[in-house]
Amino acid sequence: MKRYHVTTFGCQMNEHDSERMKGMLESLGYAEADSQEQADLILFNTCSIREKADDRFTAHLGHAKRIKSQHPERIVGVGGCWAQSVKEEVFARFPFVDVAFGPGQVHKLAEFLTADSLSAQGYFEFEGFTGHLPAKRARDYQAWMQISVGCNCVCSYCIVPSTRGREVSRPSHELVAEARRLASEGVREITLLGQNVNSYGRDLPRDARSSFAELLGQLDAISGIDRIRYTSPHPKDMREDVIRAHAQLPSLCEHIHLPLQSGSSSVLKRMRRTYTRERYLDRVAMIREHVPDCALTTDIIVGFPGETEADFEQTLELADAVGYDGAFTFIYSPRRATEAATLPDQVPHEVKVERLERLVEVVQRRAFDRAQRFVGRALEVLVEGPSRTDPSRLRGRSRHNKVVNFAGLGEPGEFVEVEISSATSQTLSGQESIFARAAR
Ligand code: SAH
Ligand code: SF4
Numbered sequence: 423m424k425r426y427h428v429t430t431f432g433c434q435m436n437e438h439d440s441e442r443m444k445g446m447l448e449s450l451g452y453a454e455a456d457s458q459e460q461a462d463l464i465l466f467n468t469c470s471i472r473e474k475a476d477d478r479f480t481a482h483l484g485h486a487k488r489i490k491s492q493h494p495e496r497i498v499g500v501g502g503c504w505a506q507s508v509k510e511e512v513f514a515r516f517p518f519v520d521v522a523f524g525p526g527q528v529h530k531l532a533e534f535l536t537a538d539s540l541s542a543q544g545y546f547e548f549e550g551f552t553g554h555l556p557a558k559r560a561r562d563y564q565a566w567m568q569i570s571v572g573c574n575c576v577c578s579y580c581i582v583p584s585t586r587g588r589e590v591s592r593p594s595h596e597l598v599a600e601a602r603r604l605a606s607e608g609v610r611e612i613t614l615l616g617q618n619v620n621s622y623g624r625d626l627p628r629d630a631r632s633s634f635a636e637l638l639g640q641l642d643a644i645s646g647i648d649r650i651r652y653t654s655p656h657p658k659d660m661r662e663d664v665i666r667a668h669a670q671l672p673s674l675c676e677h678i679h680l681p682l683q684s685g686s687s688s689v690l691k692r693m694r695r696t697y698t699r700e701r702y703l704d705r706v707a708m709i710r711e712h713v714p715d716c717a718l719t720t721d722i723i724v725g726f727p728g729e730t731e732a733d734f735e736q737t738l739e740l741a742d743a744v745g746y747d748g749a750f751t752f753i754y755s756p757r758r759a760t761e762a763a764t765l766p767d768q769v770p771h772e773v774k775v776e777r778l779e780r781l782v783e784v785v786q787r788r789a790f791d792r793a794q795r796f797v798g799r800a801l802e803v804l805v806e807g808p809s810r811t812d813p814s815r816l817r818g819r820s821r822h823n824k825v826v827n828f829a830g831l832g833e834p835g836e837f838v839e840v841e842i843s844s845a846t847s848q849t850l851s852g853q854e855s856i857f858a859r860a861a862r
């Protein structure tokens with residue numbers, strides 16, 4: 423039997439796509455290998471969001487090259503956003519690569535592998551959803567659901583619109599059927615994926631159109647799905663109906679990841695985010711009004727071209743005022759063929775690093791403060807397995823998407839109640855309630 427190995431970089435959409443690649447390969451009769459050395463087919467699912475992502479991947483590719491030089495019959499494949507962004511150049515720069523394909527062409531890998539001649543091939547159209555391919559899920563009780571692909575935004579720093587194409591939604595009846603099937607297979611938690619989930623449905627024909635809030639309602643009605651999450655929404659499309667859904671739908675979790683990018687309206691404008699600082703804060707206020715306990719997380723970029731000290735201080739101040747439960751913070755990285763890479767006044771690296779450190783300090787301090795609200799409370803936790811730091815304890819996630827490390831007896835995939843006794847900026851710690859267990 424032939425064996426494959428997939429190394430995945432990048433975001434949750436790539437993790438999802440890799441599950442589909444694996445599912446498709448297994449349906450072709452391949453089995454998963456534990457390491458690249460043991461694989462007949464060495465695959466990479468790549469990311470190109472920042473320069474660091476490119477560097478990490480090209481270092482890995484060097485390893486595959488060494489394997490291929492010893493075993494020329496092995497096949498090296500490169501898929502995902504980096505492959506898409508450099509297209510056929512892949513073969514010129516890395517001649518040992520046999521097949522390259524973009525995120526919209528994962529299904530073509532099967533065609534390539536079953537063809538008679540295995541000469542180098544590249545596939546870069548935008549067509550089809552990886553969500554239509556069979557999946558090999560990492561966990562039985564959690565699943566990704568791809569609700570749309572692509573992005574119609576034009577954020578001036580971002581490479582994704584060129585690597586994933588225009589936004590295309592999957593019809594809601596198809597998604598409901600998929601969620602029903604997942605529930606019947608024992609899935610308890612689904613995470614809806616899209617580059618801009620809350621613009622979902624706008625491209626669908628009128629008679630098949632659901633808004634994102636309607637889709638959430640349809641999925642919430644499916645019995646067996648106890649938790650629904652989604653990532654990422656765009657602040658410009660964050661409508662009241664979606665926020666209200668968090669208060670009304672029992673399975674929709676109390677967590678919203680609302681990417682800010684910058685707290686300065688003039689930077690936001692040059693980023694082409696199409697909202698201002700004030701409008702963003704309005705959305706936050708609306709969330710806090712309808713769902714007071716909702717966890718809020720975000721993405722922030724420092725050192726965007728032309729960002730002044732005063733602009734940056736507005737970001738710091740906003741992060742302090744909102745008090746995020748967590749934030750991903752990034753140094754701006756110029757990307758090929760993006761507008762921002764050509765803007766004047768690129769910020770020197772030392773300034774970017776210094777701003778990042780100051781921002782991380784505020785983010786962590788506020789996340790720590792926010793997490794203290796959980797101490798003394800009993801939270802529903804979906805058990806994921808042993809704790810990473812202390813294998814005698816368990817690890818799981820609360821509805822707020824907080825990692826909880828605790829002493830208890832729950833099995834992976836089980837919901838338990840945990841009494842929280844302490845909290846850091848990143849994780850909560852506690853003990854499973856014995857009384858709750860006895861009552862079940
Ligand atoms: N579609 C999602 C995810 C985009 S990528 C969204 O819009 O939220 C995830 C994050 O990477 C972005 O939110 C942004 O903060 C960051 N990012 C994207 N391009 C970047 C760049 N060129 N430099 C630094 N960070 C970037
Ligand atoms: Fe990139 Fe903006 Fe689209 Fe997100 S919304 S993927 S940041 S272009």
Ligand code: F3S
Nearest residue numbers: 432433469470471503
């Ligand atoms: Fe994701 Fe990276 Fe592509 S963040 S969408 S894999 S560029």
